[in-house]
Amino acid sequence: MLKRPKRSSQQPTAERPSPGAPAGLNQIPLLQILSAQDRQKVLGEMTETRYSKGDFIFREGDPTEYFHIVKEGSVKCVKSSLDGKECTLKVLMPGDLFCCDASAFDGASHPGTAQPMGDVSVLRMKKEAYFKMLRANPDAAMEVIRYLGNRLNEAQEKAKVLALDRADQRLASLLVHLAERSGINDPHGIRVTVRLTRQDMANMVGVTTETAIRIMARFKKDRLVTGTAARLVIRDLSKLKLLAST
Amino acid sequence: MLKRPKRSSQQPTAERPSPGAPAGLNQIPLLQILSAQDRQKVLGEMTETRYSKGDFIFREGDPTEYFHIVKEGSVKCVKSSLDGKECTLKVLMPGDLFCCDASAFDGASHPGTAQPMGDVSVLRMKKEAYFKMLRANPDAAMEVIRYLGNRLNEAQEKAKVLALDRADQRLASLLVHLAERSGINDPHGIRVTVRLTRQDMANMVGVTTETAIRIMARFKKDRLVTGTAARLVIRDLSKLKLLAST
DNA sequence: TACAAAACATGACAATAGTCATGTTTTGTT
DNA sequence: AACAAAACATGACTATTGTCATGTTTTGTA
Numbered sequence: 001m002l003k004r005p006k007r008s009s010q011q012p013t014a015e016r017p018s019p020g021a022p023a024g025l026n027q028i029p030l031l032q033i034l035s036a037q038d039r040q041k042v043l044g045e046m047t048e049t050r051y052s053k054g055d056f057i058f059r060e061g062d063p064t065e066y067f068h069i070v071k072e073g074s075v076k077c078v079k080s081s082l083d084g085k086e087c088t089l090k091v092l093m094p095g096d097l098f099c100c101d102a103s104a105f106d107g108a109s110h111p112g113t114a115q116p117m118g119d120v121s122v123l124r125m126k127k128e129a130y131f132k133m134l135r136a137n138p139d140a141a142m143e144v145i146r147y148l149g150n151r152l153n154e155a156q157e158k159a160k161v162l163a164l165d166r167a168d169q170r171l172a173s174l175l176v177h178l179a180e181r182s183g184i185n186d187p188h189g190i191r192v193t194v195r196l197t198r199q200d201m202a203n204m205v206g207v208t209t210e211t212a213i214r215i216m217a218r219f220k221k222d223r224l225v226t227g228t229a230a231r232l233v234i235r236d237l238s239k240l241k242l243l244a245s246t
Numbered sequence: 247m248l249k250r251p252k253r254s255s256q257q258p259t260a261e262r263p264s265p266g267a268p269a270g271l272n273q274i275p276l277l278q279i280l281s282a283q284d285r286q287k288v289l290g291e292m293t294e295t296r297y298s299k300g301d302f303i304f305r306e307g308d309p310t311e312y313f314h315i316v317k318e319g320s321v322k323c324v325k326s327s328l329d330g331k332e333c334t335l336k337v338l339m340p341g342d343l344f345c346c347d348a349s350a351f352d353g354a355s356h357p358g359t360a361q362p363m364g365d366v367s368v369l370r371m372k373k374e375a376y377f378k379m380l381r382a383n384p385d386a387a388m389e390v391i392r393y394l395g396n397r398l399n400e401a402q403e404k405a406k407v408l409a410l411d412r413a414d415q416r417l418a419s420l421l422v423h424l425a426e427r428s429g430i431n432d433p434h435g436i437r438v439t440v441r442l443t444r445q446d447m448a449n450m451v452g453v454t455t456e457t458a459i460r461i462m463a464r465f466k467k468d469r470l471v472t473g474t475a476a477r478l479v480i481r482d483l484s485k486l487k488l489l490a491s492t
Numbered sequence: 493t494a495c496a497a498a499a500c501a502t503g504a505c506a507a508t509a510g511t512c513a514t515g516t517t518t519t520g521t522t
Numbered sequence: 523a524a525c526a527a528a529a530c531a532t533g534a535c536t537a538t539t540g541t542c543a544t545g546t547t548t549t550g551t552a
Binding site: 085087131136142144145152155156157160163164165205 | 333387398
């Protein structure tokens with residue numbers, strides 16, 4: 001599932017290297033699609049910014065000026081209600097686009113907040129330049145359409161789970177997704193590389209932290225998972241899948 | 247909010263008229279964007295099909311061969327769980343696109359079912375022709391990107407409501423949306439033109455039919471709404487908005 | 493108009509998940 | 523290593539929603 005591009009052993013420390021073809025950029029499908037010279041041009045219009053835990057990339061309500069791509073690390077998209085409850089809509093990984101969406105078209109503002117989960121690096125581009133690039137590159141536009149379509153399907157699948165499933169089923173769904181999207185092999189099963197506390201998980205599936213803790217404890221007792229945020233391992237993916245789709 | 251195009255009093259009975267510029271098509275932004283001759287060409291590649299209640303436009307799991315546009319009537323997008331529970335993800339109205347999404351790209355199948363709510367008319371186009379059209383028309387591609395972005399925002403907002411709100415708040419949200427998207431003025435408030443039973447509403451907000459009935463009864467007692475499916479009228483939109491965003 | 497089917501309604505009870513309170517363990521600093 | 527902060531854990535109780543059962547009203551159609 002995970003393709004890992006071969007890479008020389010040099011470290012990806014480049015802060016913003018001479019805008020050539022630095023490491024890490026080949027994880028971004030949208031850029032791969034462009035011709036070498038268009039890619040060069042686009043990279044010239046993009047700025048790389050680093051964030052760490054506690055920062056905000058943007059907040060709900062901020063004006064939408066930029067188009068973004070995750071280069072390194074994970075970013076969470078969050079919405080909050082007036083009484084302080086939060087829900088995490090999506091965890092973006094390297095290569096994910098954000099604000100490619102329509103809120104960026106008219107003068108609208110961001111419908112949610114984007115927060116780094118740990119150290120991240122994000123590429124940004126003025127939305128005017130982004131639109132211009134899309135108009136000039138039908139392949140890039142098609143890629144964005146494909147990407148947005150996938151995101152839409154994903155969001156609708158998530159809505160279905162929230163609408164129909166019990167808390168334990170939702171958590172099982174989440175774990176299955178995590179295993180597929182950010183899992184690596186581990187002697188005891190599949191290790192989830194994104195670091196998520198029980199509270200994070202709770203916010204992702206629309207339950208309280210206590211409920212997430214209780215259910216995860218049950219999963220642990222039933223040998224479906226082990227460990228917590230720092231080292232979460234899925235031990236029985238098929239049973240989780242079964243529970244998720246019951 | 248609703249623009250109603252002037253139209254001569256002739257009835258829109260045309261089954262598939264000589265592919266000129268028949269009535270109704272000017273409600274479809276995507277087609278309006280094309281040049282007259284491109285539009286002509288696209289219309290030549292599209293087929294109009296009529297469906298009525300009980301039909302399926304396509305079912306979850308069917309292969310994705312076509313791109314669709316709603317021309318007349320309302321279409322609901324539904325997903326079901328294995329144990330027969332259903333959830334309605336979205337009600338499509340004239341001008342709405344569907345299957346413009348990525349499931350149509352690779353060989354994937356439809357992630358949900360599309361069912362007419364009453365008599366509808368749908369335009370269809372082979373997806374190859376659709377992709378070709380998008381490649382040739384940057385404006386059309388941008389419109390699809392804008393449209394998909396809006397759909398994504400909408401789906402995420404829906405997920406948030408499902409994750410954080412109580413049943414009465416979800417129903418209030420639904421009623422507010424209905425008033426905005428399909429409401430017309432009425433002596434007693436805003437009449438919702440889409441015909442929705444309590445069961446339909448329940449499926450749209452992820453609660454049981456009984457819960458929807460009880461809450462709607464409470465709303466009626468509190469003079470927030472009157473009537474049922476055939477003639478649902480929102481009497482106090484601001485109170486509903488307040489409840490939805492509490 | 494008559495009649496069946498669908499929609500609406502309501503009560504009693506059960507299951508699920510939330511709330512609040514308190515305590516332990518883990519983690520990440522100085 | 524020491525410490526504070528965060529994360530994890532668990533019990534007792536409550537609120538919300540689901541389930542099942544039964545009955546009435548509305549709607550569509552022969």
